[in-house]
Amino acid sequence: MRVTGDLALVKKLNKSIVLDTIRRNGPLSRTDVSERTGLNKATVSNLTLELLEQKLVEETGLGESSGGRKPLMLLFNGAAGCVIGIELGVTLVKAALTDLTGGILAERSAPLAGQDPEAALAVVRETVKPLLEAMPDTPHGLVGIGIGVPGMVDESGLILYAPNLGWEGVDLRSRLEETFGVPVVVDNEANVGAAGEREYGAGRHVRHLVYVSAGMGLGSGMIIDGQLYKGAWGYAGETGHMSIESDGRLCSCGSRGCWELYASERAYAYVSEAGSTPLPASTTSELAAHARSGDAAVLDLYREIGRRLGIGITNLVNGFNPEKIVVGGPLTEAKEWIEPAMLDTIAERALPYHRRELAVSFSELGSRSAVLGAAHLAVSQFLGRVRVSL
Amino acid sequence: MRVTGDLALVKKLNKSIVLDTIRRNGPLSRTDVSERTGLNKATVSNLTLELLEQKLVEETGLGESSGGRKPLMLLFNGAAGCVIGIELGVTLVKAALTDLTGGILAERSAPLAGQDPEAALAVVRETVKPLLEAMPDTPHGLVGIGIGVPGMVDESGLILYAPNLGWEGVDLRSRLEETFGVPVVVDNEANVGAAGEREYGAGRHVRHLVYVSAGMGLGSGMIIDGQLYKGAWGYAGETGHMSIESDGRLCSCGSRGCWELYASERAYAYVSEAGSTPLPASTTSELAAHARSGDAAVLDLYREIGRRLGIGITNLVNGFNPEKIVVGGPLTEAKEWIEPAMLDTIAERALPYHRRELAVSFSELGSRSAVLGAAHLAVSQFLGRVRVSL
DNA sequence: AAACTTTGTCTATCGGATAAACTAAGTCTT
DNA sequence: AAGACTTAGTTTATCCGATAGACAAAGTTT
Structure with a gap:
């Protein structure tokens, strides 16, 4: 009705x-x-x-x-209550207690040991516990919890499929609501990141925003008209599996030439393929250090990743025409070496009209995009916004 | 405010x-x-x-x-008034007089001679004139005009850029409103096509729909939550310039590997490149005739176009997660030979969850998607819908 | 024919927004 | 310093649309 x-x-x-x-x-x-x-x-x-x-x-x-x-x-009055924002990563749980304006009051994180839902839930509970104890006395107390997960989430907060956790059909929302007794919002990691950047970061006051989260994979959070767009069944934003080489590398998803094989940390594994010198390391932190000391192979790698990021972003831009694109996620640790090639590629390839007005930038919240975004979703649900369009 | x-x-x-x-x-x-x-x-x-x-x-x-x-x-009471829907093509103007339920009362079309705005406007006026004369007596009379154009249109109805017409910054809406004295809605051809299929065709009752219009180019109309999505400045849906080969064919837009070079009528021009036998014709109607008589080169061509359409559609699906994809436009004259490869490719490449629920089909309204969609936009504006979201 | 059902209207009431009058509390002019 | 003027915020009377419930109208069932 x-x-x-x-x-x-x-x-x-x-x-x-x-x-x-x-x-x-x-x-x-x-x-x-x-x-x-x-x-x-x-x-x-x-x-x-x-x-x-x-x-x-x-x-x-x-x-x-x-x-x-x-x-x-x-x-x-941002101090009227508190929320907790959680990022459930594949190997790490991060949580922050914030006030209603996104001001961080306390933070915790913990490694994620086992990946079955029960073990993960236990870690979440343990991580959140000290935050609850640190909670100041406020009129409304804890008003909600937001959580971002690496998987597809439908509109009711059900985790439909989280390949990297091996989860399928986990009703995380109900479980957390039972545990903590407050409303819980669950969404995809890229989506909460998008929410964070749009509310508190690089996307403030932007109506249509695409947030590209680049790490071990590539995903996008899309904000349309100020609201997260989840698609028909919550699978929107799986842009990492957009093919940018019709007959390119075979991906674990069954398709070929997926963007994330070229423009995320997954690209590291393919470098030797080109016959060039092998990489001196395999994580972004280490590679960034090598880049800093001028390692040519690493600089080439990041130039190529930047170019491929630019190609994919151009595709998103042509399809969505967002007002702004924000790139975040662990890969941005190497942004210094990625950015020039990325921006050049976009400038070369985007349609002239897009080029004229489009803004592309990196995350302002860094590794906190997701927790802050998750927190914001909880605030937003608590304050309850009504929208009318004529 | x-x-x-x-x-x-x-x-x-x-x-x-x-x-x-x-x-x-x-x-x-x-x-x-x-x-x-x-x-x-x-x-x-x-x-x-x-x-x-x-x-x-x-x-x-x-x-x-x-x-x-x-x-x-x-x-x-669909007979309470009439609207006119117009498709302004690159070489042809089509117009239909409909009642408020999209029932066609009269139709006209005329070739478009010159392409400057004044000449086109004159043709539109001439095409519409007999429709106005054929208009039955109704309580409200003509309540609006909708028009689809091959270009980018912003939210105020201004044609920002229509490369195939050579137009830039044409305020078609005001011009037509002055001429006919009724409210006019202007939108992109793919968008009005999407509106048509969603209201009267293959996309009835679908909340999130992507309509792919394949002809000399490739464009998409995206309906999100029942409403046309135009993006930040009206350029959304330029998916023809999504690159599906990072370093592929050079496109007139300046980019490389654009989808429409492989999956629209623009692909015809590249066949000889592969060293295969040249095509026996250059228009879809003629090629369809050859396909019907079993010409191997043409069948190969359409198989390849189908495969490339499937690749691009998979990309759209992964990004948008629409409930349904509808393919329309002149190229669908060859759908018989395109469809199998297209569906196979999507089945092979789309993420498992999408595959399970996604529906892909061809236009039901055929060459009338655009005129009927344009007419519907006018009806919709006349009836004036208010939407509230909590 | 009487009891029951469903449709649609009538009536009184409720609860918001609003304009306009009004009170409150400041500044500016001479 | 006194009065005129300005701006901020509240009070009051009024309006208007939705609503529940009573009621009238027009059927069907037994």
């Missing part, structure tokens, strides 16, 4: 508009909010009153007069 | 829900509508009254009793 209109909906919508306006542009006076939103002053006053009672908004004192009575400034 | 909530919005939303419910599921009684939508019976009665006054809904008489008073059945 669809959403129908009634007074409750109107109120919910307007309240969400007022809160959002204050959150993004505060401090603001009631009159400012009224002018910005188009809502009547009385309406703003009423809704603000409720937000004050809910402790989501604070009066921070008088502002500057502009020739009349001084305004009482309103500010979003 | 954003949309805020007030009573007018609530009414607009509910009225749009009622109309939509009747339109898609009619005939229905008022009680049926109330049950389906969750709206109160009184609300439905009130809104229906207005819709009856606006002639958008008709009472078609009494229905079957289910043990009590007979219901008065309501039906969407």
